[in-house]
Amino acid sequence: MAETQTVTASNESSGSGDPPQKDVRESVLPQIAIPLLLVASFVLFSFLAPGLFFTGTNVRIIIASQATLLVLAVGATIPLRAGDFDLSIAAVMVLSASLVAAMGNMGWPLAVIVLAVLATGVLVGLINSFFIVGLELSGFVVTLGMLTLLAGISNLVTGGETLATVPVEIRDLTNTRVLGLPLAVWIGWVFAAVVLVVFQRLPLGRYLLFLGGNPTAAQLAGLRVKRLRTGALVSSSFLGAVAGVLLAGTLGAVDPGSGGGYLLAPFTAAFLGTTMLHLRQFNVLGTLIGLYLLAVVITGLQLLGVAVWVADVFNGAALVLAIAFARVLELRSQRNIRRTTTT
Amino acid sequence: MxxxxxxxxxxxxxxxxxxxxxxxxxxxxxxxxxxxxxxxxxxxxxxxxxxxxxxxxxxxxxxxxxxxxxxxxxxxxxxxxxxxxxxxxxxxxxxxxxxxxxxxxxxxxxxxxxxxxxxxxxxxxxxxxxxxxxxxxxxxxxxxxxxxxxxxxxxxxxxxxxxxxxxxxxxxxxxxxxxxxxxxxxxxxxxxxxxxxxxxxxxxxxxxxxxxxxxxxxxxxxxxxxxxxxxxxxxxxxxxxxxxxxIGAFYPDRGTPEASAPRLSVRGLTSDLVHDLTFSISPGEVVSVTGLAGMGQDDLPQLIYGSKKKTAGLVSVDDRDLRSSIADAMRAGVVLVPANRHRDALWTAGTAQENLTISFLSQFTHSRLLQPKRERAFTRRTMLEYDVRPPFTRQLMTRFSGGNQQKLVMARALHLGPKVLVLHEPTQGVDAGAKKALFQLVRDAAAAGAAILLVSSDFEEVAHMSHRVLIMRHGRIVEEFQQAELTEDRLLVASQQDTPRTQKELV
The missing domain is CATH 3.40.50.300 (P-loop containing nucleotide triphosphate hydrolases)
Structure with a gap:
């Protein structure tokens, strides 16, 4: 009310010129909180572990170690932006890696292996969509089931053993150094950049956002809601499969039971990312910075000699704190709204 | 005392x-x-x-x-x-x-x-x-x-x-x-x-x-x-x-639509809540459907827009039959302004701009990339044109009053250049000033040749805005009023004629 009235006066005179533009988004601090934390933790560990943490080698290791997780996290961000959950992507990744190793064992040609694995990812996405979009079941529950189902298939494919039969071409390719970093990292960044452009510069990115915000309104506004949701779920599974190929390549050996370790981090990173740019909006940049923040803290703690269990405790706590932080910011901005619009 | x-x-x-x-x-x-x-x-x-x-x-x-x-x-x-x-x-x-x-x-x-x-x-x-x-x-x-x-x-x-x-x-x-x-x-x-x-x-x-x-x-x-x-x-x-x-000054002059072939025709439209509805609307004509709460009229907007499936009957625009799908309705030029704007029209956590342009975002692209400046300039122009206050393109929807939110919903609908504009309780929770502005917009759209279907429970606006009014009771159209015979009281009486008990003891 107050706002409306103050504006009216200045508006009436400015029919042709620019209307007063006020940036009404939330204050800057919450938006840069996560990047600040990233820088702060980097500086902190540089002091706590002098000569160990802030070295070219260590920074390279941190970045290289996140290549597969990065693709996974970007993948998870896509359905999240459209309001859906895909918990199964970590399992898609492990299954894909297992398939790479198993097919390598059988001596299949490289191109066939990669195509078959990526097709598997798309197939899983289509199955997820059939239940989530077609039958309108809870994505959380469907992909939780899919996660366990795929873990079982991974065991079937590998016979339950760690396979070191990843084709050597894939191993070499992913580990080739380009500008000091393995190719896997660059591949991850390329996928992230593509999704970033889609989110920020294509109408598609806005459609997903609107859909995630209010699916009913999105449908009535003429968006092809079912196609968008299906597309998002298929994309995430596809990226899960890409991550699988990278995982197999970078590690050289595939443990079919390793999916659990990758389950949480992509979501933690994505939720940390919602506190950046626009509040409560999933975005690629936020996801990336969230991911590197997690990596820096965990690597730092490990260099300080902290026990292994700390990583899990930190990952779990970070997820809960990330959504709590986003919620607090949301409540705060709602309070501001109430203060400015009393009737 | x-x-x-x-x-x-x-x-x-x-x-x-x-x-x-x-x-x-x-x-x-x-x-x-x-x-x-x-x-x-x-x-x-x-x-x-x-x-x-x-x-x-x-x-x-x-x-x-x-x-x-x-x-x-x-x-x-x-x-x-x-x-x-x-x-x-x-x-x-x-x-x-x-x-x-x-x-x-x-x-x-x-x-x-x-x-x-x-x-x-x-x-x-x-x-x-x-x-x-x-x-x-x-x-x-x-x-x-x-x-x-x-x-x-x-x-x-x-x-x-x-x-x-x-x-x-x-x-x-x-x-x-x-x-x-x-x-x-x-x-x-x-x-x-x-x-x-x-x-x-x-x-x-x-x-x-x-x-x-x-x-x-x-x-x-x-x-x-x-x-x-x-x-x-x-x-x-x-x-x-x-x-x-x-009140005379409150509602715009409704004009006289030129006699022409119907733009929207509905024949035998049936769903679980409505039965065998038949009517048509000419270009420039405002036809209202009203009745007491729960008489089926609230089903009509979504049936015509295709977001709810009809069980029988035909809906056609300019003699082209529509399938029960939003995409088909939109292609034929049907645009809906839904009743519950928070639930059905807006992403309230989004900005004015994001809500305004969502239905025609591709207009602001150049070789598939969004052109933020063009989109922003359009939004700013539109907000001034529709007198949305404050005209801040990046203000969150929740911060606008109900009337200004509805102006944005209306601006989005009208920018699509509707041939058939379906308005469902368009002035609910809207202040008097915005109401007046919205009525003028409806009037202008009709003058531009749109066929307007107004589904509203507000007898006053129905009586003052429409060229014709259809009264629904228990899922059927039971009465039709021409402009000359429209008064609020008549609509009220017609709406409840068959209600079992009437009480006259009130002084």
Missing amino acids: TPVLGVRGISKSFNSVRVLDGVDIEIPAGSIHGLVGENGSGKSTLVKILTGVYTPDDGGTVDLWGQRVTFPIDAGSRGITVIHQDLGLADDLTVAENIGITSSFGTRLWWPLSWRRERAVVLELCAKYGLRLDPRARVSSLTPAERTLVAVLRALRKLSDDSGNQLIILDEPTAALPHDESRRLLTILRGLADSGVTVLLISHHLQEVIDVASRVTVLRNGSVVGTYETSETSTTDLVEKMLGYS
Whole structure:
């Protein structure tokens, strides 16, 4: 009310010129909180572990170690932006890696292996969509089931053993150094950049956002809601499969039971990312910075000699704190709204 | 005789915006007093001061039963209670249980309570006010008017426990009631007043206020326009006092559509809620569909827009039959402005710009990439053109008033250049100024050749906006009015003609 009235006066005179533009988004601090934390933790560990943490080698290791997780996290961000959950992507990744190793064992040609694995990812996405979009079941529950189902298939494919039969071409390719970093990292960044452009510069990115915000309104506004949701779920599974190929390549050996370790981090990173740019909006940049923040803290703690269990405790706590932080910011901005619009 | 309530010079400001300005009201004992005004005129602020939610600005006074009171008012012990539209009843419990619960069943938390005594209390209350209610009946089995009655009795019991003084404020008690039920309720209110209870009745139904209250106070922009004897005023009179200008000036001239082939034709349209609807609308024509709540008319917009599947019948635009799909309807030029804008039209956490352009984002692309500057410039231009205030493209939707939100929804719909514009309760929760602007937009769209289907329960706007009106009862179109024969009263009467009980005992 107050706002409306103050504006009216200045508006009436400015029919042709620019209307007063006020940036009404939330204050800057919450938006840069996560990047600040990233820088702060980097500086902190540089002091706590002098000569160990802030070295070219260590920074390279941190970045290289996140290549597969990065693709996974970007993948998870896509359905999240459209309001859906895909918990199964970590399992898609492990299954894909297992398939790479198993097919390598059988001596299949490289191109066939990669195509078959990526097709598997798309197939899983289509199955997820059939239940989530077609039958309108809870994505959380469907992909939780899919996660366990795929873990079982991974065991079937590998016979339950760690396979070191990843084709050597894939191993070499992913580990080739380009500008000091393995190719896997660059591949991850390329996928992230593509999704970033889609989110920020294509109408598609806005459609997903609107859909995630209010699916009913999105449908009535003429968006092809079912196609968008299906597309998002298929994309995430596809990226899960890409991550699988990278995982197999970078590690050289595939443990079919390793999916659990990758389950949480992509979501933690994505939720940390919602506190950046626009509040409560999933975005690629936020996801990336969230991911590197997690990596820096965990690597730092490990260099300080902290026990292994700390990583899990930190990952779990970070997820809960990330959504709590986003919620607090949301409540705060709602309070501001109430203060400015009393009737 | 001292008045029950004497309000003198009460003002209230929020953030230096004055929402109440020197309000005076006096209500004699045992009377029904009406309080009317547009949304945002200060009615609810006044009620909140009377019930102690707000403390008024310094300078005003309130007397209750001849005693000066301090602020915030301790409403309960002073004998004031409010009954909101949401009655706060537990549907699965009995009448006696609901009536006793706020009075702790006349006992303490850990003490046994006597249901026999509770039932006797209810019967005694009923006898006192000349009412009939079965204390053992479940609230869910009662008619809407009887439920309101339960809430009133509960309040009366609480008040007589506390102080013996009784001033009941009813906030829109008939808003959700069918016509005959509200008549019953009003008769009952009259009875209450005759037995000494004082009632302050807030209602948008001006005719009801005139029928039942003895005097009515009109608020506009936080000030009292005046208090009038209901025997000496009329609904038109009250509306003009509420608005501050004559109602004739409020609605645009509706023009005459040129005779031509129908743009929208609906033949035998059937769903689970509507049956065999047949009508057509020409370019430039505004056709309204109205009726009492729940008569099926609310199904029509989504059936035509294709977001709900029809079970039979044909919908065609310019002789092209539509499939039941939104995409097909949009391709044919059908655009919907949905009734519940928060649920069906807006992403409230998004900005004005994101909500405005979502239906035609690809217009702002160059080689598939969004051009933010172009999109922003368009949004800014549109917001100025539609007088959306404030015209901030990046302001979040939640921060706009209902009227400004609806202007944005309308701007989005009109930018699509609709051939058929389906408006579903387009002015619900919208202030008078925005309403006026929205009506003009509808008028302009019609003048530009759109066929307009207005589905609305607001008889006033239907009577003033339409070229033709179709009345629905129980899923069927039962009557059609031409422009010349349109009045609010006629629509009201036609809507409820077949309702089983009609009550004429109301004075």
